[in-house]
Amino acid sequence: MSDRSKINNFVVRFANVNGTGSASANLLFAKAIFRMGIFVTPKNIFPSNIQGLPTWYDVRVSEQGYLGRRAGVDLMVCVNPQSMKNDVNSVKPGGYFVYDCTKGINPEFIRDDINYIGVPLMEMCIREYQDPRQRQLFKNIIYVGALSALLNIEMEVLADLLAEQFQGKEKLIAPNIKAIEMGRQYIFDHYEYPLEISLERRDLVGDSIMMDGNSACGLGAIYAGATVASWYPITPSTSVVEAFTDYAKKYRVDPVTGKNLFAIVQAEDELSAIGMAIGANWNGSRAFTATSGPGVSLMSEFLGLAYFAEIPLVLIDVQRSGPSTGMPTRTQQSDIIASAYASHGDTKHALVFPSTPTECFEMTAEAFELAEFFQTPIIMLTDLDLGMNDHVCAPLKWDDSKPMNRGKVLNAEELDKVEKWGRYLDVDGDGVPYRTYPGTHPTKGSYFTRGTSRDEFATYTEDSDAYVRNMKRLELKWETMKSRVPAPEFLQDKNENDYGIIYFGTSIYAAKEAIDILADDDLHFDAMRIRSFPFNQDVDDFINAHKKVFLIEQNRDAQMKSILVNELQINPKDIISVLNYDGMPITADHIVETIKSKINNEVKLVS
Amino acid sequence: MTYIRPKFRHPDLKTNDLGYTKTVYEGSLSTLCAGCGHDSISAAIVQSCFELAIQPHRLAKLSGIGCSSKTPAYFLSQSHGFNSVHGRMPSVATGSNLANKELIYFGVSGDGDTASIGMGQFVHVIRRNLNMVYIVMNNGCYGLTKGQDSATADEGSKSKSGSVNMFNAIDLPSLALELGAGFVAQSFSGDKAQLIPLIKAAIKHPGFAIINVISPCVTFNNNPGSTKSYDYVREHIELTSTVDFVPFQEEITTSYEAGAEQDITLHDGSHLQLHKLESEWNPEDRMSAITALQKTKINGEILTGLIFIEPESKDLHHVLNTVDIPLNQLTAKELCPGSVALEELNAELR
Numbered sequence: 026m027s028d029r030s031k032i033n034n035f036v037v038r039f040a041n042v043n044g045t046g047s048a049s050a051n052l053l054f055a056k057a058i059f060r061m062g063i064f065v066t067p068k069n070i071f072p073s074n075i076q077g078l079p080t081w082y083d084v085r086v087s088e089q090g091y092l093g094r095r096a097g098v099d100l101m102v103c104v105n106p107q108s109m110k111n112d113v114n115s116v117k118p119g120g121y122f123v124y125d126c127t128k129g130i131n132p133e134f135i136r137d138d139i140n141y142i143g144v145p146l147m148e149m150c151i152r153e154y155q156d157p158r159q160r161q162l163f164k165n166i167i168y169v170g171a172l173s174a175l176l177n178i179e180m181e182v183l184a185d186l187l188a189e190q191f192q193g194k195e196k197l198i199a200p201n202i203k204a205i206e207m208g209r210q211y212i213f214d215h216y217e218y219p220l221e222i223s224l225e226r227r228d229l230v231g232d233s234i235m236m237d238g239n240s241a242c243g244l245g246a247i248y249a250g251a252t253v254a255s256w257y258p259i260t261p262s263t264s265v266v267e268a269f270t271d272y273a274k275k276y277r278v279d280p281v282t283g284k285n286l287f288a289i290v291q292a293e294d295e296l297s298a299i300g301m302a303i304g305a306n307w308n309g310s311r312a313f314t315a316t317s318g319p320g321v322s323l324m325s326e327f328l329g330l331a332y333f334a335e336i337p338l339v340l341i342d343v344q345r346s347g348p349s350t351g352m353p354t355r356t357q358q359s360d361i362i363a364s365a366y367a368s369h370g371d372t373k374h375a376l377v378f379p380s381t382p383t384e385c386f387e388m389t390a391e392a393f394e395l396a397e398f399f400q401t402p403i404i405m406l407t408d409l410d411l412g413m414n415d416h417v418c419a420p421l422k423w424d425d426s427k428p429m430n431r432g433k434v435l436n437a438e439e440l441d442k443v444e445k446w447g448r449y450l451d452v453d454g455d456g457v458p459y460r461t462y463p464g465t466h467p468t469k470g471s472y473f474t475r476g477t478s479r480d481e482f483a484t485y486t487e488d489s490d491a492y493v494r495n496m497k498r499l500e501l502k503w504e505t506m507k508s509r510v511p512a513p514e515f516l517q518d519k520n521e522n523d524y525g526i527i528y529f530g531t532s533i534y535a536a537k538e539a540i541d542i543l544a545d546d547d548l549h550f551d552a553m554r555i556r557s558f559p560f561n562q563d564v565d566d567f568i569n570a571h572k573k574v575f576l577i578e579q580n581r582d583a584q585m586k587s588i589l590v591n592e593l594q595i596n597p598k599d600i601i602s603v604l605n606y607d608g609m610p611i612t613a614d615h616i617v618e619t620i621k622s623k624i625n626n627e628v629k630l631v632s
Numbered sequence: 633m634t635y636i637r638p639k640f641r642h643p644d645l646k647t648n649d650l651g652y653t654k655t656v657y658e659g660s661l662s663t664l665c666a667g668c669g670h671d672s673i674s675a676a677i678v679q680s681c682f683e684l685a686i687q688p689h690r691l692a693k694l695s696g697i698g699c700s701s702k703t704p705a706y707f708l709s710q711s712h713g714f715n716s717v718h719g720r721m722p723s724v725a726t727g728s729n730l731a732n733k734e735l736i737y738f739g740v741s742g743d744g745d746t747a748s749i750g751m752g753q754f755v756h757v758i759r760r761n762l763n764m765v766y767i768v769m770n771n772g773c774y775g776l777t778k779g780q781d782s783a784t785a786d787e788g789s790k791s792k793s794g795s796v797n798m799f800n801a802i803d804l805p806s807l808a809l810e811l812g813a814g815f816v817a818q819s820f821s822g823d824k825a826q827l828i829p830l831i832k833a834a835i836k837h838p839g840f841a842i843i844n845v846i847s848p849c850v851t852f853n854n855n856p857g858s859t860k861s862y863d864y865v866r867e868h869i870e871l872t873s874t875v876d877f878v879p880f881q882e883e884i885t886t887s888y889e890a891g892a893e894q895d896i897t898l899h900d901g902s903h904l905q906l907h908k909l910e911s912e913w914n915p916e917d918r919m920s921a922i923t924a925l926q927k928t929k930i931n932g933e934i935l936t937g938l939i940f941i942e943p944e945s946k947d948l949h950h951v952l953n954t955v956d957i958p959l960n961q962l963t964a965k966e967l968c969p970g971s972v973a974l975e976e977l978n979a980e981l982r
Contacts, residue, residue, distance in 0.1 A: 060982075234981035244977070250967035252959040253730045255723075276969040284955040286962055288730040290948075293756040297723040300716070300753070304727025307714060308692070308735075309960035312727060330717050420978040423971040429964040462960065463692045463712035463728070464735050471689060473705055475715035485705065 033063050033088040035099035035222040037172070040112045041165075042105045044076030050165030051082040052415065053186055054172060059235050059417060060182045062227040064090045066534070068414050068610060073260070073353045079108040089541075090229065092417060093534030094610040099222050100176075102168055104146065109134055121220060123171065125164075144171050144211055153207065163204040170208020177219040179226070180209070234382075234420050238411035239315075241382035241421070242341050243268030245389025246313055247276060250429055251339070253312035254289045255301035257320065260353050261409035262343035265315035295323040299340065303327060306337045307474060309434070309462035311393050313339035318347045318360045321367060321404075328402055329368025330476040332499075335449070335458070337396035337432070341389065341405045343412040346608045355608025356409035358530050359580035364404045365558055365588055371496065373503065375403050375510055376558040379411065380533040381418040388511065388556075397432035399457060399506055408579070410531045410610040433459040440469040448472040448483040449495060456502030503559060510557035513564055516540065520551045525571040526620075527600075529555040529585065531610060532577045538613035543620065550575070558588065565593045573599050575620055581606045649685035657682045659706040669821030669847030669862075670700055670769045674707045676824050677738070677767075680831035681708060684879070691736040692728055696721040696750055699776050700742030700769035700847075711738075719750025722757035725764050726948070732958040733949050736835060737764035744774050747783040747802045758811040758840055763947040765834045766842045768804055769821070771849035772860035779852030790857030804844045805939055806925050809918060814945035815841035816921065818936045820865050821848065826937060829877035829904070833938070836877075838899040839945030846934060859932075870928045872913055872937035873906040898943055906938060915941050 037054075041047035048069070055067040066085040072078040085095050100121040103112045109124070110133070116122055118138040124130060126143025135141070146167055150160040173183060183205055191197040212218050242265045246254065256266040270289055277286040292298035298314045305312035316324065321342050331338045344360045346352035366373055377392055379385045385407060392403040433453075440446060440461065446469065449458050458481075461470035472483035480491040516537070528536040533554060540552055553567045568574050568589070578585050583602040590597050603619045605611040645653040657678045662671050681691070688710035695701035697718035704713045716724045725739050746754045746768050757766070772785040781789075784804065785797040808816045815837040817830045827845065834841035846865050848854050854861045859868075873894075880901030894915065896904040906915060913924040921940035928935040955962075 232978075232982075234978050236981050248968050248974075250962070250964055252962060252967065253727060255727060276973065277967070279955055282955065283953070285953050286955050286959070286966055288949075288952050288954050288959060290726065290730070290760070290952075292723065293752055296720060297726075297753055297756065300720045300723025301727035301730070303716075304694075304714075304724035304729075305731040305959075306727070307724070308728040308731035310727075310731035312731070326717055327720065420981075421974050423968075423974045425971050429968070461712075462732075464690055464732060467687060467689050468710060471710050471712050473713040473715065475713075476717065477715065 031222045032225050033086055033227065035086055036095055036097060037084045037086070037100045037102065037176075038098040038112075038115070039082040039084075040101060040103045040105045040108050041080050041082065042107070043072060043074050043078045043080040045165070046162045047080070047082070047104070047165050049190070050169050051084070053183065053190070054169050054178075055084050055415065056186055056235060057173070057178045057182045058084070058086055058224060059230060060186065061179060061224060062229050063088070063224060064092060064229055064417055066092045066094070066416070068094055068410065070609070071354050079105050086224065088227070088229070091534065091538040091613065093538050094612050096612050096614060100220070102172065104164065104168065113139075121175075121222070123168065123175070142175065142216060144168065144208065149207055149211070163200070166201055166204035167208040170205035171212050172208070173205065174209040174212035174218050175216070175220050175223070177223040177225070180205070230417060232420050233417050235415050235417050236382040237264070237413060237415050238379065238382045238385040238407050239264040239343065239413060240268040241385035242315070242389045242405070242407065242412070243270075244272050244421070245386040246339070246393070247272045248386070248423060249311060249390040249393035251311040251313050251393065252287050253302065253305035253310045254287070254314070255292050255298045255305070255312065256314050257292050257295045257298045257316065259295075259317045259320050261345050261413045262315040262317045262320070262341065264413065265341055265343065295320040296327065299324040299327040299338070302338055302340075303331050303336050306396070311339075311397070313341065313393075315341040315343065317343050317345050318363065319350065321360050321363050325363075325367040328374060329370060329372050331402045332368065332372045332374060333370075333476050334474050335400040335460070336474070337393075337400050338402040339389070339392045339396050339405070340402055341407065344406060344408040346606070352608045354409070356531070356610055357579050357606060357608065358406070358408055358532075359584065359606070360406060361580070361584035362587060364406060367404075373559075375399070375401065375506055377403065377405050377511055378529045378556055379405065379407055380530055380554065382411070382416050383418045383421060385411065386421050391511065394430050395506075395510065398430060398509070399502060400432065400460060401502070406530065408531055433457055435459050435461050435465070435470060437466040440466045446470060447481040449479065449498070450481040451498050451501070455505040456498050456500070457505065507559045507561045510559065510561065512561055513556055513567070514554040515567070516552035520567070520570050522549050522551045523572045524550050525567060525574040526550045526552045526577065527555060527567070527574050528552070528577040530579070532579060535611045535613045535616055536577050539616035539620070542613060542617050548620075548624070555585070560589065560592055564589075568593065568595055568599065573601055575601050575603050575623070577603045577611065577616060579605050579611050648682055650687065652682070652685070654678060654682045656710065657688060657708055659704070659709045662703070662706040664699060664702065665851045667850040668699070669771060669845075669849070670703050671706070672821040672824065673767065673769055673827065673845050673847055674703045676827040676831055677707045679824070680828050680835065683828070684832055684835060686736065686835070690734070691738055693738045693740065694721050694725045694728065695740045696742070696745040698742040698745045698774070699849075700740055701745055703740055703769065719745050719748070720753055721745070722750065722753035722762070722766075726757060726760065726762050729762055729764060729948070730954075731960040733763070733954065734958050737762070738835075739764050739766045741766065741768050743768060743770045743772060743782040743784040747804060755807070755811055758808055758813045758842070760948045761812070761814060761839045761945060761951075763839050763949070764841070765831070766840065767831075768842065768844045769847045770804070770844055770860070771847050771853055772858070773849050773853040775849050775852055779849070786859040789859040790855065792852050792855045792858075803925070803929065804842070806922065808842045809922050809925070809940055813842055813940070814839040814942035816940040817841075817843045817938050818934070819843060819845050820869060820934070820936055821845055822862060822866065823869075823936070826875060829875045830938060832877040833875070833898065833904050833941075836898045836900055836902055837941070837945065839942075839947045865934060868933050870931075870933040870935050871909045872915070872924065872935055872939060873908045873910070875938055876905040878903040878905060896941060896943060899945070904938065904941070915939065
């Protein structure tokens with residue numbers, strides 16, 4: 026009890042079997058800690074499998090609000106005999122191993138430097154429940170009960186959560202509470218409690234919410250006014266459109282007629298999914314699709330068409346570990362180059378990089394505005410860690426007074442006023458022409474959309490000058506975009522150090538923690554979070570203002586570095602990569618170790 | 633090279649119900665080979681839209697890539713057009729249609745664009761019963777790349793270079809029937825009298841309507857030994873029927889001898905009058921349509937005319953239960969739940 030650093034500061038790992046209903050019990054555990062006002066980060070580490078393989082659920086508790094993954098397990102809850110050997114070994118010395126002791130434990134799994142807490146989960150279930158499925162499900166709830174005693178989770182909080190979870194199915198509340206209490210009672214009767222690592226109620230999380238990024242993307246699309254979603258299921262993006270579907274059913278059904286103010290189509294493949302989204306956008310609906318790396322490859326041809334034919338499109342890429350099928354259920358930031366330059370010919374696409382579910386919501390909505398204003402695809406690069414895990418994040422906000430900006434679209438009256446309209450004519454000098462929706466005007470504004478070269482009036486041409494003029498205008502549009510895409514975020518008001526740290530996406534959590542740890546060692550850095558591509562001037566300035574920058578990326582090939590070097594003419598030696606690509610979310614410890622070793626080696630040598 | 637279409641028009645040109653002459657429905661001058669079957673089909677499309685008095689801006693024409701897919705530039709210049717990606721027109725048409733259910737969607741594709749690279753999208757757009765016209769300008773070869781066999785080339789058919797196709801042909805009408813298409817027709821580019829009523833009926837059909845039009849390639853597939861040459865097709869046509877399209881406001885005037893006539897009322901009240909030439913075939917019976925197609929195929933004949941129709945077709949919007957107003961006309965007021973709802977949601981997530 027004496028070591029304060031162990032209060033609200035530990036990692037619990039659940040070792041479960043996939044498909045046994047453990048997910049909701051584990052979320053109950055994490056959510057209860059959040060409700061006690063303490064920062065918590067759950068991470069689902071799951072196999073590409075529906076039933077039977079080992080799956081883990083890490084819950085990091087942090088008094089300081091560090092929401093990145095942390096390696097090392099302080100308490101393991103092992104309910105999977107398959108993985109028990111490895112699970113025992115992954116507990117930190119001095120840590121705890123909670124297991125089902127119904128059948129005892131293999132002596133080989135006994136370490137003398139960790140504490141064993143046996144709870145006869147199976148025996149308790151067999152005694153209490155008749156139905157095999159119930160025995161399975163309540164086993165999960167019993168261990169949550171046991172943990173609540175060991176770690177000091179408030180019973181009232183669990184009771185409230187269960188009541189909310191089973192709203193409308195109230196008769197399930199009592200048996201769940203009973204299972205919790207069985208677990209608690211067993212600990213009360215057999216062990217000292219709470220443990221040295223435990224929880225104390227705080228008021229740290231304020232008005233934060235707990236949400237996964239994919240749901241936030243789906244909701245962002247609803248708020249942006251997207252009416253068409255076309256998609257092909259692929260992990261880890263599937264729940265984006267599933268969330269969009271759920272929210273659409275909640276918010277977008279006409280109460281009088283019962284008809285839908287949306288159309289969602291599960292396409293036959295990714296090619297069709299993006300084709301439908303392009304068709305709908307062309308015809309004046311906000312439409313989007315969501316996919317992952319393999320889908321981006323398949324969509325590349327269409328991305329080139331949308332770029333060249335200048336059709337708005339929002340594509341949400343929830344990145345996973347590649348290449349090829351890679352590790353489909355593990356995270357990575359490895360689609361940057363594939364997305365930035367997707368398709369043949371001279372193509373490039375705007376990218377946005379959200380870091381939190383709050384940003385997933387805001388940036389999805391913003392992506393529709395950008396896509397329509399610039400009449401081009403906007404690709405949102407999120408990842409499995411952000412998309413499929415719950416994150417404590419700022420509440421979602423919406424400004425009702427901000428109108429939806431559909432971009433430069435001419436209606437019938439406007440067409441009547443224009444002397445000679447050209448679909449690809451740059452009237453405003455920003456490279457962005459005016460477009461029309463089909464069906465607008467009986468005699469004006471029709472044009473032919475194609476991926477082939479055309480002049481300013483959309484007339485097919487193979488004239489070199491006309492082609493070059495068009496390509497240059499597209500380049501001008503790209504330049505215009507630089508000041509309109511989300512600006513980078515800086516940790517400091519003004520630069521104070523020789524070295525900088527750059528990160529983006531979900532590396533935010535580990536990066537911020539690493540910066541604190543490094544500061545404790547008197548190593549100080551300025552820091553910038555990139556939020557979009559094309560890079561705006563601030564990104565260039567930050568890099569140029571520092572002797573060297575460390576760039577944190579979750580891929581092998583330093584893809585963000587490649588496009589920074591390529592687009593900003595940065596000397597590659599001025600960017601030192603900090604890479605993590607093992608499929609697990611990056612940790613602060615990994616960043617600290619890498620930066621320290623590079624400082625000791627590379628950096629000193631050159632400075 | 634510049635193509636200039638003569639601007640002279642006869643002052644007494646006929647006008648339709650909108651007061652438009654046929655020229656309103658024309659497009660830019662074709663750049664296809666002289667004598668290409670596709671140009672005849674384009675002309676039939678122009679004629680059909682003129683006769684139906686379609687408002688050109690209320691029709692969207694879509695295509696993929698290939699000779700056939702160039703044709704939307706050659707008709708209806710007052711309509712929005714979309715020349716998309718090879719084999720992917722159906723998906724673009726699907727998205728477009730979802731955005732605005734009120735327009736007519738007119739898709740043009742070819743045999744390569746449909747039966748090879750686009751097969752996946754073709755079968756799925758049928759499955760979804762998208763309300764569109766899908767015309768295949770089918771010449772059995774790849775014209776733009778100089779005459780390679782396509783997947784609809786008949787086994788044993790000889791190309792201009794003398795090579796004989798060794799593979800089975802994909803029969804698009806049979807496939808469409810199998811997949812549940814509600815309107816299946818087949819025609820020949822050289823038979824405008826048949827093609828025009830079919831196109832009109834296809835436009836009026838409230839679901840997916842396919843017309844597979846055999847359209848000889850004069851440059852690469854019009855040689856002796858080809859089964860898609862003008863001569864071969866003319867000699868091997870087997871008619872299901874002759875077809876008259878009668879708009880709903882007009883009186884039926886044609887008459888046939890009893891027993892051979894079938895009158896089909898379309899969704900909007902117009903009629904298709906069929907003079908049946910094949911006694912065992914019933915255009916409202918999918919089984920007999922499949923049988924009729926297979927029979928002619930075995931005999932080396934090409935069955936043309938209306939092959940199958942299901943007048944009451946439920947399209948994709950019906951299945952998705954979308955609102956009556958086109959989705960692209962909804963505003964933030966209807967679409968965005970607003971900040972109050974978001975506050976409630978935040979509370980649920982705490």
